[in-house]
Amino acid sequence: MSSDRVVVVGGGPGGIEAARGVAGLGLEVTIVEKLERLGGTPISENYAALTPNFEDAEAAMDRMIEAMLALPGVDVRTSSTVSACEGESGDFKVTISGAAGDETIDAGAVILATGFQHFDPGRETQMYGYYEHPDVIALQDLEAMLKDHNVVRPSNGEAPKRVCFVQCVGSRDRHIGNEYCSKVCCGVASKEAIEIRKLLPDCKVFIFYIDMRMYGYWENQIYWPAQEEHHVQYVKGIITEVLKKDGRLLVRGEDTTMGRPMEVLMDLVVLSVGMEPSRGTREMAGVLGIQQNKYGFIEAANPPLDTVTTSREGIYACGAALGPADLEDTISSAGAAAMKAVSLLRSGKTAAASS
């Protein structure tokens, strides 16, 4: 018994775009989201504005959701998870677990869009004192403050006079095991740096980096304006440790291009944490029986020319479930996953159709 329905797991930007794509191509789609609200990490982690265009994150996500709901054949299941997926391409039995219990539905294909989670800066070592010093925060903590238009030192509620970002926290590190670049943190940190400079014009903002990775247009959408118009100071050299001193934070590192060690006081230290596969991505890899790479992200079967097909026929993945991805990547791969899922179901060449 073949089904033309596609199940999308995950209600963030990737999942919403994949569901929009499937519905737009005329098939029925069920989108399953663990949380009560659609919108994914930009909403659940309180993002203020999207990178690179500074659009209000909540408004942008609501616009996507609205466009998806306006299409026929979209079935939304919030506060729900996928707990089983039996069968084969063209004829999957997908069990959705929600508050009302389990329900098994027919689906021809599945798209996984369960995304990433922010690296926990205390996971391996505590060298930056994330759990020790209240004034050491992470990118998403600053997003929440920016959303409230109130950037302060958590220790005393005062506006900071000197803020620094530490790049590549939890990325590009053999000890931690995350050897990859998380792609977005350079842009996000620069975007947040601009927002701080706008909000607190007297506050000096520094970014300590290994190398700035501002892909494509991000270069002069975020990086150049941060440096040239907002006078954010970029210093090539990574911080080794953060120490408490006289009620402030002493950061130690090397100013490599000036060729000298540095010890500078900061009021607020922002850790530019990278991406790791979300709990949902790890769990769903097991539920769906699809291969993960050594970092836990979903393994694309035939890269680079097919980025969304997984190891199990009829199951596709998109966005940051596949590895670090910015919104532009996520939306693009979500469209590709929707197109491939619909193509498969329309081709009449699913495993179910051939048996």
Next chain:
Amino acid sequence: MSQTGALYKAEAVAGYADVPLEEKQRLFDEVKADMRFPDYIYGCYECGICVAVCPSARFYDFSPRRIAQAVAREDAELVYQQMQEDIWECSQCFSCLRCPRGNNPGGIITIMREVSINNGLASAREALEGYTRIIYKIMSTGTQVSPDMLQPDAFPDWGPEVKDVSDKLELWRRALPPETHHTTTTGWEVSDKTLVELYLIWHKTGALKMIEEVDEGLHMILEEVMEERLEEEGIEV
């Protein structure tokens, strides 16, 4: 820790007096206030391409990148240190315009030099000390090097031929085809009109005033020469 954006206090460097941070900031503000400044520094990648193309960097401990970085980072301490040292090692060839960001480290140095001179910094005096004769010549006559400067004692490294030439200087000069080169006290014949115009330019642009900051004696001589000539023309300055 300074609040000016400086990450460090510059190392104490022998050879020039340290001044309070406020004074360093004032000098840096004067550099930034120059109308050319915004076109000379955008943001610095710290990529080093300006050092790679810089002829001075091959011979001195000099880096146009550090100049661009210091001003981009608004590090008044370091800018001051550079105004006392580094900027005089630049040959102003502007090869550093190769910068992919469109920065002009050589241009920043031009401004830093002018501010150094206008404020009578020790480094400016020292750097221009050896050029007294040249400055006098160019500002009083409008030509840089004159044939009568070719004396064996002045340029011993030029070899024995200099003596032969200087002994019969007028003859040698008259052998040159252009009549305007039949001169010995100037590089070529400078017309009265040109000289008056040059004197006016030195006055109006503040170039004469710059000389006053670095060499008072030279300034007095130049002023006398110029004012006398301008007076003859009935021009008041």
